Amino acid sequence: MKIMLNGEERTLNGEWSLTRLMEELQLPPQRVAVEVNRQLVTRACFGQTLLHEGDQVEIVTLVGGG
Amino acid sequence: MSTALRIGTFEFHSRLFVGTGKYTSYEVMQQALAAARCQVVTVAVRRERLYDSQNRSLLDFLDLKRYTILPNTAGCFTAEDAIRHARLARELLEGLNNPGSKWVKLEVLADKKTLLPDPVATLQATRELVRDGFTVLVYTNDDPVLCRQLKEAGAASVMPAGAPIGSGLGILNPNNIRIALEYLKENDPDYPVIVDAGVGTASDVTVAMELGADGVLLNTGVASARDPVRMATAMYHAIEAGRLAWGAGRIPKRAYATASSTFDGMINSSQ
Numbered sequence: 001m002k003i004m005l006n007g008e009e010r011t012l013n014g015e016w017s018l019t020r021l022m023e024e025l026q027l028p029p030q031r032v033a034v035e036v037n038r039q040l041v042t043r044a045c046f047g048q049t050l051l052h053e054g055d056q057v058e059i060v061t062l063v064g065g066g
Numbered sequence: 067m068s069t070a071l072r073i074g075t076f077e078f079h080s081r082l083f084v085g086t087g088k089y090t091s092y093e094v095m096q097q098a099l100a101a102a103r104c105q106v107v108t109v110a111v112r113r114e115r116l117y118d119s120q121n122r123s124l125l126d127f128l129d130l131k132r133y134t135i136l137p138n139t140a141g142c143f144t145a146e147d148a149i150r151h152a153r154l155a156r157e158l159l160e161g162l163n164n165p166g167s168k169w170v171k172l173e174v175l176a177d178k179k180t181l182l183p184d185p186v187a188t189l190q191a192t193r194e195l196v197r198d199g200f201t202v203l204v205y206t207n208d209d210p211v212l213c214r215q216l217k218e219a220g221a222a223s224v225m226p227a228g229a230p231i232g233s234g235l236g237i238l239n240p241n242n243i244r245i246a247l248e249y250l251k252e253n254d255p256d257y258p259v260i261v262d263a264g265v266g267t268a269s270d271v272t273v274a275m276e277l278g279a280d281g282v283l284l285n286t287g288v289a290s291a292r293d294p295v296r297m298a299t300a301m302y303h304a305i306e307a308g309r310l311a312w313g314a315g316r317i318p319k320r321a322y323a324t325a326s327s328t329f330d331g332m333i334n335s336s337q
Contacts, residue, residue, distance in 0.1 A: 006113045025114075029161070030161035033155070033158045033161070035150065042157060043161055058113065059116070060114060061114045061125070062135070062159075063087075063124055064089070065109050065110025
């Protein structure tokens with residue numbers, strides 16, 4: 001399936017939860033926040049949240065700002 | 067004159083909020099924050115760099131036990147985007163166990179050239195975030211009527227701009243800030259008002275505090291100074307000087323002189 005990950009197309013094969021995606025990307029879950037299709041997915045729900053064709057996933061963190 | 071700054075359930079002895087953007091290095095940022103002796107630092111929410119994860123993260127350079135992180139919604143041009151950013155920030159700060167998960171610096175901007183706030187969308191987003199349980203500190207124009215409406219919408223602190231973000235122009239309309247302070251503190255003298263944005267140098271901070279602001283939020287004035295650490299030190303002293311002068315009560319301005327040395331007892335004039 002194809003998803004949009006931070007604005008870029010990405011192809012994933014098989015079943016993907018957000019937990020698996022975090023592991024694949026080597027991102028520590030406590031340092032990111034995730035939206036799927038503009039809806040916040042809390043960390044506790046990463047395991048049960050499965051990705052689907054066409055999903056728009058945003059993974060954000062904190063950066064310098066005023 | 068209370069010594070602590072209270073915003074919602076938050077309490078600080080420092081009245082200077084400092085941004086974490088635009089420093090030449092994280093090390094300089096760390097030193098500047100320490101020199102400013104601030105307790106609150108602002109951050110932004112942005113996409114994780116997925117292909118460059120070896121890059122250093124801001125989070126490695128912020129002592130999360132020492133600082134309360136104030137996340138902003140900078141760069142948002144609609145109420146909806148600002149609300150999304152606020153919720154993402156809350157999730158991030160909850161994960162990091164920082165008390166900053168309870169609040170947000172709300173910015174809803176109108177255009178990229180001025181970075182001036184969109185007043186209607188700002189008001190709308192304030193209402194929604196308050197309903198969602200956020201302690202909302204809202205960046206706004208220095209319009210006293212709008213400031214009052216934002217307070218009525220439930221903002222825990224109204225933060226009028228001294229001048230456009232990053233402009234370094236200082237407090238362009240002190241009279242508006244003065245009226246806004248009067249409106250916001252009427253029958254509510256402890257309501258916190260923070261001047262946010264536009265500060266160029268230490269005297270700008272002092273002017274804001276002398277007007278009766280409860281604090282100042284700044285970033286570029288320190289981060290882009292030739293010597294950010296020295297400027298951060300100056301800003302610390304400027305906050306203290308302005309707060310003290312405000313509490314001390316300045317003398318009224320007058321057109322003509324009043325002698326400090328009495329004319330009584332002068333020896334005979336040679337004229």
